Amino acid sequence: xxxxxxxxxxxxxxxxxxxxxxxxxxxxxxxxxxxxxxxxxxxxxxxxxxxxxxxxxxxxxxxxxxxxxxxxxxxxxxxxxxxxxxxxxxxxxxxxxxxxxxxxxxxxxxxxxxxxxxxxxxxxxxxxxxxxxxxxxxxxxxxxxxxxxxxxxxxxxxxxxxxxxxxxxxxxxxxxxxxxxxxxxxxxxxxxxxxxxxxxxxxxxxxxxxxxxxxxxxxxxxxxxxxxxxxxxxxxxxxxxxxxxxxxxxxxxxxxxxxxxxxxxx
Numbered sequence: 001x002x003x004x005x006x007x008x009x010x011x012x013x014x015x016x017x018x019x020x021x022x023x024x025x026x027x028x029x030x031x032x033x034x035x036x037x038x039x040x041x042x043x044x045x046x047x048x049x050x051x052x053x054x055x056x057x058x059x060x061x062x063x064x065x066x067x068x069x070x071x072x073x074x075x076x077x078x079x080x081x082x083x084x085x086x087x088x089x090x091x092x093x094x095x096x097x098x099x100x101x102x103x104x105x106x107x108x109x110x111x112x113x114x115x116x117x118x119x120x121x122x123x124x125x126x127x128x129x130x131x132x133x134x135x136x137x138x139x140x141x142x143x144x145x146x147x148x149x150x151x152x153x154x155x156x157x158x159x160x161x162x163x164x165x166x167x168x169x170x171x172x173x174x175x176x177x178x179x180x181x182x183x184x185x186x187x188x189x190x191x192x193x194x195x196x197x198x199x200x201x202x203x204x205x206x207x208x209x210x211x212x213x214x215x216x217x218x219x220x221x222x223x224x225x226x227x228x229x230x231x232x233x234x235x236x237x238x239x240x241x242x243x244x245x246x247x248x249x250x251x252x253x254x255x256x257x258x259x260x261x262x263x264x265x266x
Contacts, residue, residue, distance in 0.1 A: 009061035012052045016066070016073045019048035023077025026141075030081075030088035038085045039145035043212070045077040046134045067120075071113055078137035079109030083164070089144045090152050090160055101164050105140075108168030109133050115172075127226075128177040131170035135177075135219055139167055142213035167220070175223030176230065 022045035029038035052070060056062045083102040091098030112133050119129065143163060147156060204211055 009056065009059070009063060009066060011059060012056035012061055012066055013069060015048050015052035015055060016070050019045040019052065019077050020073040022048065023073070023081040026077070026081040027084045030085040033088070033149070035085065035089050035144050035149060038081075038088075039141040039209075042077065042081055042085070042137050042141040045081070046138060049074060049077065049134060067117075071117055074113055074133055075110060078133040079106050079113070082137040082140040083109075086140050086144055086160060086164055089147075090157050091164070094157065094161065097161070101161050105136075105164050105168040108171045109136070112136075112171035126179055128179050130173050130175060131167065131177060131220055131223060132179075133171060135216055136167040136171050138212060139216045139220060140164060142209055142216055145209040146213050170220060170223065173223070175227045177219070177223050177226070 022041045026038040026041040026045070029035070029041060049070070052066075056066055083105045087098060087102040091102055094101075112130055115129070140163065143160065147160075
């Protein structure tokens, strides 16, 4: 009789711990007024979060413990940390409205992660249902990073409030987002693609905050576009099916009429 193996895989769980630490540091940095450091920490957490799962699969070190630990780490790094960062940055000046909005984002992130965990192995891996929590966290972090510690107007505070609520609602929405999981690093790409990647890297080095904000904002909007496109395609498919059924019915009626006329002639 074989006994169950005890212990955990250290490498992927160390990467998950690093992501968790970055999320925790982002909260502390925001509380101390170091908003840029907090925003960068959230993006570093995104890198570690992307690595832990891939390392676990490559090393054949996946486990239920690792999946649960990763989900808890995501809740801190992409749920609590961005909400606390944007709250410490400016939403705290709005009083009760500020912390309620921050909580809406945290609750949405928790619901998003819970729904994702229940759909593992069932949902289409090519798409996410709802905005992924790392993307939502990056959207808030890049916004805070761009604005920085400058004097914040009421208009910017209102925009931050709307952005926080919208990010939370998008996480629990039914909009479809590309997961990019079909992209593999070992695949061959055209030479021009490599030049484009080099150009993107140069732009990132020049102004990373603005590029990240624009890119993540475009990704968030892409959910609307993909969903509308899908609805139009399904509507067109139903219309084509309806037209085909009507043509089949007309053909059947014509055949019956011809058969009846032939019978009468006999």
